[in-house]
Structure formats: C-alpha cells, structure tokens
Amino acid sequence: MTSTYKDSGTASLKDEEEFTDILEERRCTTDLGYALRTFNPQPYKGAPSSSTSDLKKAVLESQYLRYIAKEIALETGSSVEKVRQEARGILEEMSHNLQLGFIRLMAYTVNKVFKRLFRSIYVNMEGLNMLQQAIQESPVILMPNHRSYVDFLIVSFILFTYDIPIPVIAAGIPLASMKVVGEILRRSGAFFIRRAIGSDKLYWAVLSEYVRTIVRTGCAPLEFYVEGFRSRTLKSVVPKLGMMDMVLEPYFKGEVFDITLVPISISYDRVVEESLLALELLGVPKPKESTTGLFKASRVLQEDYGCMHVNFGRPLSVRQLCEGKINRSEYNLIPRDLPQRPSTEIQDCVNWVAHLIVRTQEEGSLISPWSLMACLLLQAPITTLTEEGLQWHGLTEKTLWLRKLVLDFRGRLNWPAHTTDSDVMSSTVALHHSIVHHKAGRVCLVQDGDPASQDPLSPEEGVMRTAAAVLMLVSYRNQALHVFVRPGILATAIHITKSTQKDELFSFFCFLRDVFANEFIFIPGRASQDFDEACSLLQKCGAVHMSEQEVTVLETGLEVLSFLQKLLQPFLDSYQLIFRYLCENGAHVFTEKQFLPAVQNLATKLILSGDLHTFEVLSSDTQKNVLSALRRLEAVTKLRASQQNEYKVNKAAVRRTGDILSGKIPPESLHAIPDARL
C-alpha cells in the first residue's frame, strides 16, 4: 500500500532509513473513515489517567503556586485569594483541553488540507517505532523545528495515524485569539503562552508549574519549539531556554526517573508562507493571525508544495545527556516545591542540551535539490540573476557537483531516485516558479512586480523588490547551511588569515564561531570538536592536506574552498557593514527602533552605489543577530533603566571586532580561554 524509498542522501549505509509516504494510504481511504478510526494508544505506564480539569486543579493547588501567590500578595499588598483568582484566570487562558473528538475533527481537516498541499508526507517509521517504545518508558518531549504554520499539527496528525498518544503543544497566544480556530486548536491539545512575559512573576509561576505538572505526571507527551518561534529565515534559531528549563526541572529534582527528548526534523520542498517570510524580514509587518486571514490564505491551497519530510530523531535520555555534567544534589536542601534558582552548572547544562537538540534537528533535516541550487544562484552576481539570467547547463553541472560535496559532508539529501538528473533539475525549478523561471537555457529571478502600478519604481523601491526575491532564495539556501557551516568557517579562516598554521587557524575559527554564534548553531564548549570536524571534512573532499601543525590548501580544493567562502561572505559583509554603521554614526546611545531603519537606509544606499553586494543585511533578522552578537561580545550594552530598548555602544570595541574580522589584527588567542566545562 505504501511506497517507501531509501534516504539516498546519507553517506553511510547504517544511517539509511526508510521513509514511508503516509498520505498514500490516506488517498485510498475515506477521510471520514480515517477520522473515525479506533484510536487506542499505549500511554506512559506510570501515568494515571487524568483529565484536563485534574491537571488544572493540580497546578492551582500545588505548593509551589501557593507559595508564589503568598509572596506576590505580600509584595503587592493584595489578598492571596485575589492573586490566586488571577492565577486561575491565567491558567484558563493557557490551558489545553485535549479531546479525542476534536482530534478526530483535526485529523479530518488536516488530512484534507495536507492531501491538497503536498504530494507526499514522508515519515521515517523506525523513528516512530522508537517513539512508541519511548512513550511507555518515560515522559516524552517532542521537539520539532518550526519552519511553517503547517507543521503545527503535523506531529499530532502523524501520532493519531499511528496510535500514539496525542501531544499537548505549546503555542503562541495569538493563535488562541483566532475565532473558532483557537478553540479547535485548544481542544486538539494546544496550550497558549503569552509573548513577552517579561517579569510577570505570577505568569511565569503558573506557566512553569503547568509545564512541570504535565512532565511530572506524564499524562501526555509535550511538544514545544525549542527555537521559540517559527524561523523566518528557515535557518535554525538559537534555542530559547525558558521552556527547556521548565521541562528539564522535574528530572533535576528527581521527580521523574528520566525524560526522553525526541528531536523532530521537518523539511519542506517548498514552504507555504515563503513570500510572507521575506516581506516580514524586510519590515513589512506580519499579518495578525486571524480566522479571516486564514480563509484569505486559502488560495495557497491551489498551489503545489511538493513533499514534506518528518524525521523523528532517536529518542535522547536526559539522564544520559546530563550524566557527569550536573550534580542534582544541589536541590537537596530546599523543599522542592519552592522556587530555586539553578546553579550555573545546571543552566549551562540546559543551554547545552537545547543546542544539542537544535543541532540534531539540523542533522535530521533533509536538503532538497532546490536548496543546493539556491546556494549556487546566490553566488552569481545579482545583475546576472535579475537581467540576463544564469546559464542552465552551468547551474545543472554545479548543482551536481554540490550534491557530491553534500554527500561528502554527510548531509542528508532528498534527491529523488529513479529520475534523471535533468528531470530533477527542471521539476525543482518548476516547483519554485514563484522565485525563478527557466527559459531559453537561462534561469532568472522572478520579481514580484505589481503590473497594475503605473508609476515606475524608485531606485530604493527597486532594491526592496529585488531584496524580497533574494531573501526568498536566501531562506532556501539557509536550509542547507548547517552542512557547510563548519568547513565554511574554516575556509573563511584560511581565506582571511592566509595562514597555514593550525593553531592560528583554530584561534580564528573560534573567533568566527563566537561572532556568528547567533547565526549558526554551535554546541557550547565544542569548539575543538567543531574545528576537527571542519578539518576532517575538508580533508575528506580533497580540499586541504593536514599535518600535525599545518593545513595546506590543495590545488584540487580551490573550488570547494571558494564555494564555501563565498557561501559565508554575505554574513561577513553584513556584519562589517553594521559595525561600520555603529562606528561612524555619531550616537553612543541608540534604540532598536532607530537602529533597524538606519541600517536599512545605509545598506540600500551602498547597494545602489555598488559598494555592497549582499541584500541580506536588509533583513531585520541579520540586524538583530548582529546586535545580539555585539552584546555577547560586550561591545554593546543594553541600558537597564531604559524603557524602549536603548543600547550603548563601545565604538572602540566594535571597531576592534571589525578589524579582527577583516584580518587586520589577529584575534586574541581565544583558544587560551579554556573551553566551557561542557
């Protein structure tokens, strides 16, 4: 009934996994019959059967919440009863209301929609089997990456299909305010978290107790996005730790024997909201989630979005991950119901686990041929793309070359089998007709012109129009970046330092890793492993020769090195530009509100004058990342007293960072700083 195929992308045979198209079977049966199928999952064996009202009651009556309520009452001068009433309100707003009937409704609808949107949804059955096993042994946390609204219910949909307990899912509060849909989601297991909780102590308390109670009792698997939100760039986002803390605490405090984390990698051939993403990044505000908006978006149902891959990763035992890293006895001296600030050791561990999960998600995601093409298209001069177009056969050749490199770098490639390479190429381009078109042996960028508009575009508007198209391309390139990042950083280090000394390269590698820690996911404390990995990959593909102390570039490796270096060049250019802006702009104190448009203006000017070759700096994501990086490097500090996110810049420090980045001055021997414990 179901077609399976081997994930041909993986280099080693043992990683080879079977993916099954779960839509195929759905297409043969009635939707109603499917929605009404018997659903009888095997839950976590220790879990008592508890209803949502039991859960709420347990949260409200917890010692922890009582304690916090008393504390807040004391601080604010209001009565404990009032605070508890408020807590009840928060809980009502937050709480999920998982009901099997609505799961069926959800399954029915989702099934219909997905069959329309996607050709196939591939799931690795082995991962599902492992998950099924894991759910019976300990509380399970499902941790998918988040690239599209579509993936919000995909995991529930799959678990329903395979008789596995339905998860409760952490969602942003805007979803809850959608008419009807919000309620349907709530009854399908979503619980809602406010954005920007800030220092609302009561809210934190209710939320964390709610999450911990779910984990402690194991009443349902918990699903949440460790990246915190949907990645607008389709690149992994540096994980947020708040939720991760709450989820892991029951293990730290010994309330459960173990917790199982299941990283899930969801990859799309084509993302439903691709054009919205680019506009959002350029500062066009994101449409508010609303039910009517959803219906308007129904025109997306007319489109073809190719395939979707859901790769359930190997379940990870928190106990095993944390072994030797933490000492749980630090919780022994304070009653566990009372809040306790975790030690830095614990915090570091949580951070490490969160990064590890995101890295695992990256490793589990599948790279489509289109991502490879995007990498290459972006390395062509922009005028070629927008005007005469890129030679088709050149692109084909390069893409095939890149395919080999990805395999060398142990990337998972989703390259259709039993199809000729040229068919793959043309069907890929056809799928992405909204971004490029292929005509007369050339490939051009599609720019969203408004034909109704009579006025010619101003040059600035022209830049923005091109930027929107380029940023779409960028996001597909980003889906492949994680494979190239480590060797890419080494290639960049070789390019900038012109050194062959391993220790010099390592220290520059560490510097880059540090500067770009907001762009790419690096597991804390693993600098030397990352460096070793980069070295061995470059050596494997014949780009460099390694000796004890030296790294020598081989003639045959120039192509690889130049590709990698160019791949990361936009990041270097963007960072340098913003550094320059901060140094040359007069103000020592600025707000985020001033900063973003000012950088955009400067960049637009430079693009027009031909002095800047990347559009990526126009993305608010890049701009915010630079700011975070500088704050981390302590070149920029956030003013505490300030209401509106004011920053103070240390120009000398920013300049120094820029100078190191351009190779003018060597980095301080970073590797002398001992790696963090982890």
Place this chain on the structure above:
Amino acid sequence: MCHTFPALTSDRSSRICSLLYKHGSSMASNSSGSDSSDRQRIAQQRLSVIAGHLQRPVEGNSGILAAECKAQGDKLDVSSERRTVPRRRQEIMKWNGWGYSDSKFLYNKKGQAEFTGKRYRLSGMIIPGLREWMESTFGANLQHKTPAAPILNSSAVQPPTLNEAFLKELKSTGIPFSHDAEDRVFRSHGHCLHEIFALREGKIGRVPDLVVWPNCHNDVVKIVELACKHNVCLMPYGGGTSVSSALECPPEETRSIVSLDTSQMNRILWIDEKNLTAHVEAGIVGQDLERLLNESGYCTGHEPDSMEFSSLGGWVATRASGMKKNIYGNIEDLVVHIKMVTPQGVIEKSCQGPRMSTGPDVHHFIMGSEGTLGVVTEVTMKIRPMPEYQKYGSVVFPNFEMGVACLREVARQRCAPASIRLMDNEQFKFGHALKPQVSSIFTSFLDGLKKFYITKFKGFDPNRLCVATLLFEGDREKVLQHEKQVYDIAAKFGGLAAGEDNGQRGYMLTFVIAYLRDLGMDYYVIGESFETSVPWDRVLDICRNVKARIVRECKDKGVQFPPLSTCRVTQTYDAGACVYFYFAFNYRGLSDPVHVYEQVEHAAREEILANGGSLSHHHGVGKLRKEWMRETISSVGMGMLRSVKDYVDPNNIFGNRNLL
C-alpha cells in the same frame, strides 16, 4: 517488686522467640497459681523456652542484680554455654553464609524448598511457592547450581604475622587468644555480598593475625595498653553482622592485626528497677539481652533485624536502629551511659543524668565511630517493662503511592505503632512466595477468598497493590484503640485490613532473608540490601528512581535477566522515613558478577544521594561508603572527625580505617 519476678519454672518469655522461634513447652502449664493478676497471667503465658538454653538462676528479690568480671572468678559468673555465641563461633555458625549451621534453605529431592533445623517457626517446613517465585523472578533454574566450597581450607589462609613481644605480654595476662586459621577467618569479614561470595569460592584475603577474647572491661584496658605499647593494630569485633566492609582488614596494614572479639563480655551487670536502666557488657548479642531481660520482666525494645547475632557494642558503634524505635527509640535514645576504652584511656561520663547540657555530647563521638576510636565495653541502657499485649496487623493498599501517603499521615498524627512498614508490590509477592505449606484446605480456601475479595471485588490490581505490616504493643485496651486509629487512617487512603497473619509473615521475612540469600547463591542469584533515610516529600521519588536505576544499570552492565529491584519504607519519622532496598539478580553469563553487583550498588547509592537520601540510616559507612563521606558531612565536618581521631588515637591503633 516480687511480682515482676514471677516464679519461673520452665518458661521464659521472649517476644522474638515467639516471632522467630518455635514455641517450646506448652504455654498453659506454667501459671504459678497463687499470683494470678491478669497482667501477670498474660505475661507468663507469653514466656516460652528457647530449646537448648538453660535456665538462668533466679536471684533473690533484690532490685539490682550484679556481676563482675569473670576473669576475677566471681561466683555470679553465668556459664557462657547459656549464651548464643561461643568463643568458637564455628561450633554453631556457618563459615561462609548467614547464621546457624543447622538452619538453611534447600531444595529437597522433590524439588521443593524447605527450611532446615529446629530453631525457627519456618524450620522443617516446606515452602511450596518459593521455587516458582525464584524461577519466574530471576530466571533461576534448579539445574544450574553454583555450590559453595564445602569446607574452609586452612592452607589457603596466610600464616599470621605475630608481634612476639605483644604476644608474650598478652599471655601473661591470661586473656584467651588464638591464631587458629578458622578463628581468624571468622573475624575477617562481615556479610557484604563480596565478602560472602569470596568465602564461598574459598578465596581468603587478609585476615586478622590473632583473635583475643577479653572477658570484661579490665581485660580490654590491658589489651589496648599492650597494643599501644607494641604498636599492634586492633579491630573490635562484635557480632560480625556488618554490611559496610567495616570488618575487612585494610590490605595496606603491615602491623599485626588483632581482632578483639567482645562476644564473651556478655553479661547484664545490673538492672536498676527504680530508674529502669540496665548496665550491660557491650559484647552481648541482641537475642541474649532481650531474653535475659525478659526473664526479669523487662526488655530494651531494641530490635534491629540482625538482633540474633549483632551486639550491643556494635549497635553503639554504628548508630543502630531497631524495628520498634517508635516506642523505644533508636540506640542514641536508649543509651544513658557508655564506657569506651581508647588509646588515651577510658572515656565515660561522671553521672547517669537523663540529659545534659555540657557541650557537645561526647556520646556522639562514640556512637557511629565504627571502631576507629576504641572499644565500647559497658553500656547503661534504658529498659521497659515487657509489653502486656502485642498484636500484628496488615493493610493492603491499591498502590504504593497510597501506602506512602498513609504512612505520612500516620507520622503526621504521631500515632505510628511500634512498627509500621510498607512493602512494595514486588516485596509483597516475595512475602507470598514464602508462605509455608498450608495445613488445611480451609486455610487455602480462605486465602483464595481473600484474594478474590481484594482483587476482584475491591478492584485492586495484583501487580500494583502493596501491603503495610504493623506491630502494636502496650496494654490491651490501648493497643486495640491504637489499632482502630491506624486502620481508620489507612481506610482514608484506600487501605483494607488484611489480617494478622500477613503482618507476622512480613516481619519473619526480615529474619530469614539473609538465609535466603545463601539459597540464591547456590543457584546463580546474588543480591543484597541497602538503606537510606529521606524527607517525606522525596520518598516516592527515591523509591521509583533508585529501583529504576538498578534495572537500567543491570541492563547496561550486561545482566542477562531482569533483576529483582524492590523496596520498603521501614521506619517513619516526623520529617521523613527510612527506605530499604533489596536488589538481586541472576548472574549467569557474567564473568565477574561481584564487580557488576558492586557497580550497580554504587550507581544506586549515587542515585540515592542525588535524590536527597542520606548515605546511611543505620548500616553505617565502614569502608564501603567512605568515598561519599566528605560530600555528606562537608570538609569541615571531616576535619572535626579527623581531629577527634588524631587526638584519641594518634598512632591509629584502632586501624580498621572505617569512616574517614
């Protein structure tokens, strides 16, 4: 006064006897006729003979009994044959297993489990369920035997390193000693798994070079003086029931090691009926102490599971805890006065005041010192009149969580019976497997009916239910009242009263479990118990996590069969509970089972500490748990203990290297 010393004829009372041992002669033949108050009649009925033990001569009606050092040839000498432990332990005890030589589990020709001997209630009985339980729990098989080395091969024992000068002076004191291989081997070990396992394989490591048997405090003073003079290492030996490697000779010790066996210092020197105290030599073992006090109508109420063999001095040195501590207290509550001989001289308090504010209590340097500071020679202990009435009981709970909640409530209301223990499901099943063959169809029919009632009618899941065993003590009316109170609380947590029989069997289990381990070891099964104490809010977590950790570690270490990993809550306190774990597994297919066992136990201890449990509730530290002492009591704490040791014993005469 007189009526507290009933004219005893052939009967003697002992609660443990009634629990542990077969009743001796008939109970009804003993009433002294003239003196027949209700209380006394009951007390007398409870008196029973321990087979083979002679009657203690009855003293006059003086309130105080006194005896002095045997070495000085006092008339009041009590013949040592009456006592359980002879100088030559090998005469009655196993050299490579637990307890009496005549008592052991075995599978008879029909393949049924049987307990031999005549000493215990279970003796001579068939235990029909045991075989199936062992086969299904461990995957053990009667075809796969691992018999122990039958006899102690003296040639495997290293010749003694004797300190001639010490020996010469020791001889002149007339204190008995021996360097016979058997005597030395008997005192070279406690009852840790690795110790017994090695003996069964005939492997013998470093053993003491000499054994001395002081008869009284003054003998000990002489021995310690000589040891200091000649730089000999002394290791006190009481009942030999240690499970902390405390008796292991440190392999790095190059001096002559002398085992100081206190077993012959076993008299009650006096009983003070006005203050209700007894002054006792520290070598007396628990069963003798109780029995002798019972003869006078008293008891200490201190009943650790090892009480048949463990000694008063050992209790003090390890901070022992007894089953009935809820009424009588733990050893630290029972002790009024201690005399200990150290290299610096004798330490004791000047009076017997019930409480003092005189700086830190020096008794607390002694209690828990584990033989590193000196030898406890005499102890004044509180005694109580024997309880008039005793009643066992049991409660079945639908699950362990409810059971713990009930125990917590009992503790909150401070109405714990003399003993209250909660066994988990696995241990409940274990207890069931130990039911002796029922004699009548009626009993088995009743059992079936009970089972039906609990599982079908009340809906308890047989794989989740657990049982609490209870022991009430006191005057009859109060016991019944108390019983009702406890059962009422239990009912609030879904508990159903499950009869006296279940309760009594639960307690019997603790005495025979050590014998059972020997049976397991005959069939590839090794195991042991360990304990901890933990605040109430962590009891469930620690039980779950430690049991799960054991299972996981066994799997990781390549154990081929699922292990038995079970626990019980054995003591309740205001602020927490004592939890006891049993862990055993079938080691077929493992090349170094003891090493695997030790790794798993180590991991389990780590888990206990990570979950807020203590390093030990009553087993002590010894050498087995030394590595965790610093994190347990802090560096400053270690420094304090170290400085006491340095002052009291600068030359490390008491060189067993326990604790620090």
